[in-house]
Amino acid sequence: MNGIFRLTVRYLLYNKFKTITLILCVTLSLLLPVVLQFGITQFEQELHFRARSTPLIAGAKGSRFDLVLESIYFSQGKLESISMKEVEFIEQTGYALPIPLAVRFTAQGSQIIGTTLDYFEFRDLSVAEGTSLKRLGDCVIGANVAEKLQLKPGDRLMSDPLNVFDLSGNYPLKMLVVGVLEESNSPDDDAVFVDLKTEWIIAGIGHGHQKINVETDKDLLLKRDPQRTVANAAVPQFNEVTEENLASFHFHGQAETFPISSIIVVPFDEKSEVLLLGMYDVEQSTLQLIRPIVIVDELLAMVFRVKKLFDVNTLLVAISTTLLLALVFLLSLRLRKRERQTMFQLGCSRATIWKLQFTEVLFIVGASLVLVLMVAIVFQMYASQVMRFLFF
Amino acid sequence: MQHIYLFVVLFFLMMSCACQQDTQRENNNARNKQTPVVVVVNYPLEFIVEFLVGPEIRVINPVPSGADPETWLPNDAMIQTIQESDLIITNGADFADWVKKLSLPRSKVLRTSLYLKDSLITVSDFEVHSHGTKGAHSHAGTVAFFWLDPALMIKQAEAVAQKLMVLFPQEKKTVTVNLKKLKDSLEVLKQKLDQLKTKYAGLQWFSQRPVYQYLARRTDWSVHHLHWKKHLSPDDNDWKKLKTVQEEHQIPFMLWEQKPDEKLVKELQQRGVASIVFDPLTVKPTQGDYISEMQRQLNQLEQFLTQHSIALDTSKK
Numbered sequence: 244m245n246g247i248f249r250l251t252v253r254y255l256l257y258n259k260f261k262t263i264t265l266i267l268c269v270t271l272s273l274l275l276p277v278v279l280q281f282g283i284t285q286f287e288q289e290l291h292f293r294a295r296s297t298p299l300i301a302g303a304k305g306s307r308f309d310l311v312l313e314s315i316y317f318s319q320g321k322l323e324s325i326s327m328k329e330v331e332f333i334e335q336t337g338y339a340l341p342i343p344l345a346v347r348f349t350a351q352g353s354q355i356i357g358t359t360l361d362y363f364e365f366r367d368l369s370v371a372e373g374t375s376l377k378r379l380g381d382c383v384i385g386a387n388v389a390e391k392l393q394l395k396p397g398d399r400l401m402s403d404p405l406n407v408f409d410l411s412g413n414y415p416l417k418m419l420v421v422g423v424l425e426e427s428n429s430p431d432d433d434a435v436f437v438d439l440k441t442e443w444i445i446a447g448i449g450h451g452h453q454k455i456n457v458e459t460d461k462d463l464l465l466k467r468d469p470q471r472t473v474a475n476a477a478v479p480q481f482n483e484v485t486e487e488n489l490a491s492f493h494f495h496g497q498a499e500t501f502p503i504s505s506i507i508v509v510p511f512d513e514k515s516e517v518l519l520l521g522m523y524d525v526e527q528s529t530l531q532l533i534r535p536i537v538i539v540d541e542l543l544a545m546v547f548r549v550k551k552l553f554d555v556n557t558l559l560v561a562i563s564t565t566l567l568l569a570l571v572f573l574l575s576l577r578l579r580k581r582e583r584q585t586m587f588q589l590g591c592s593r594a595t596i597w598k599l600q601f602t603e604v605l606f607i608v609g610a611s612l613v614l615v616l617m618v619a620i621v622f623q624m625y626a627s628q629v630m631r632f633l634f635f
Numbered sequence: 636m637q638h639i640y641l642f643v644v645l646f647f648l649m650m651s652c653a654c655q656q657d658t659q660r661e662n663n664n665a666r667n668k669q670t671p672v673v674v675v676v677n678y679p680l681e682f683i684v685e686f687l688v689g690p691e692i693r694v695i696n697p698v699p700s701g702a703d704p705e706t707w708l709p710n711d712a713m714i715q716t717i718q719e720s721d722l723i724i725t726n727g728a729d730f731a732d733w734v735k736k737l738s739l740p741r742s743k744v745l746r747t748s749l750y751l752k753d754s755l756i757t758v759s760d761f762e763v764h765s766h767g768t769k770g771a772h773s774h775a776g777t778v779a780f781f782w783l784d785p786a787l788m789i790k791q792a793e794a795v796a797q798k799l800m801v802l803f804p805q806e807k808k809t810v811t812v813n814l815k816k817l818k819d820s821l822e823v824l825k826q827k828l829d830q831l832k833t834k835y836a837g838l839q840w841f842s843q844r845p846v847y848q849y850l851a852r853r854t855d856w857s858v859h860h861l862h863w864k865k866h867l868s869p870d871d872n873d874w875k876k877l878k879t880v881q882e883e884h885q886i887p888f889m890l891w892e893q894k895p896d897e898k899l900v901k902e903l904q905q906r907g908v909a910s911i912v913f914d915p916l917t918v919k920p921t922q923g924d925y926i927s928e929m930q931r932q933l934n935q936l937e938q939f940l941t942q943h944s945i946a947l948d949t950s951k952k
Contacts, residue, residue: 375738377718
């Protein structure tokens, strides 16, 4: 048997190009269904886990998928805003804890999530380094953001302007990184969390600037009379919140009118959940209240329908690859007819010659399987990130 | 074989250490959790909570003595204490800057103003200012000094009691009994104000800034706000405004939150405006408590009105 192995290995090594081509052919035909299966399983698990841990989501009427994906995965679906009034309404019903989310801005490409401290408790997120959010201008970053941007507590992180050509638009805010979250293998790892009020400052609803009073420079004033001092647009606004200027930050308008993207609604019990769903399940309601798990199941049903097409495709590819391989081997056998005759004349039995051919096939298939396994292991390790990168 | 024994012993040692650490941690947590903490934003709320609960609940008014509870901002250590507390009772209506500038767990915050929604007084030109590209605008504001009307303070107390009973069910009995006592005490203040309302109907006075609206509404009195800056002497324009209002309404006196400068008192006296201090009690009084201090101040106000024959003047009008 040793002789058969040695001869096969020597033959395969001698015909490197042919061997590599065959191994790659088999590997690629096996890899597609395996990776697809892994990917879909990962996708299903991720979606289900996050959706199951989020009882209800409220948002503006419109795409249910966008609402769920933006609230759970922080994808930028550009949801229509709702106001804080809705949060207060849910709070006052006494049926649930509303956790507002504002998902509109980014900081160096990472999504900024404006929320309240309740979110961290709800998702069971703990701070690995530094502290939680304390005051306006603070941010807590996910583990991946910290690694990608090389940030640690005490560093500053600038929010991205929505439109660089809009000079009257929102001002980027230089946020203070106060904490880094422990890795949770969830979209929270890729997010930058700020207090809702900080998000409103980024949006330009609130800001801080120097005191405007009788002592203010005349160049900065539009009007000065005994009752009021009115400044002009030249008054510089602070682009970061410090201990010195914190007191000057203020908001324009009533907080209940300020915008948010959606609300995670955590009912206190089953009865409250049903009552809440009933309250919003009327035509007059401007909001939709949905169970994310239902939406995720719908989404997965669509994915599985698409997967069926992939399965048929995979089957056809597998048949064609097998036929191709069979052809390659048959041609190879024909080419090696003289080689076999020589071996037979040297005293090799027909069975040994067939064993040699069979071992060759085994080596190629075996090497392909090892390759597929290695790629699958690597894919499984990074499947979560890959799926999030591809789909969210 | 020896290796196996060694491994088993080590395993049990490690397990017992881990268990000990867990127990210690649990004990520490239990100790910390033994005394529930309630944080409040001003003295009237501190008074309400302390009146309602027993010593089993710790009430923290984080504002240090001498600091203004409306503008005070806490340091990092205090922020942590506030965030880790069991309940944060805020006044609402933008009272206390720190509530607007800190990250607070919404689930732990009780805004008492929500329970008084129908009774709130809003002022359209609370603060006028302008900057940026949007031109001048006024900030509509809600007057935050609810506790100056005992009826509203009762509503605040009821809201606080309700929340306390939900959070600390073991305190239910104490809270129920104390709430009744508190309501009785506040009823006395209400009656006193009703007496003053009857005796001094249609009274008008000046105040330095918008503070006493709820007190005025309770008694059907009118208050004219001068918007004089704290710690700053009034300028010519301020006096001019006072003169205009004085000529129009013949206002006999001015209420001050704190004792004013003697010189200022004399100047006002010359213009026919007497001065009296009426502390809105946003901070703890040096003597007594909210009820006793309010009673004392109302008696003092009554005496002042009698001495200055204001009752007679108003009745003439």
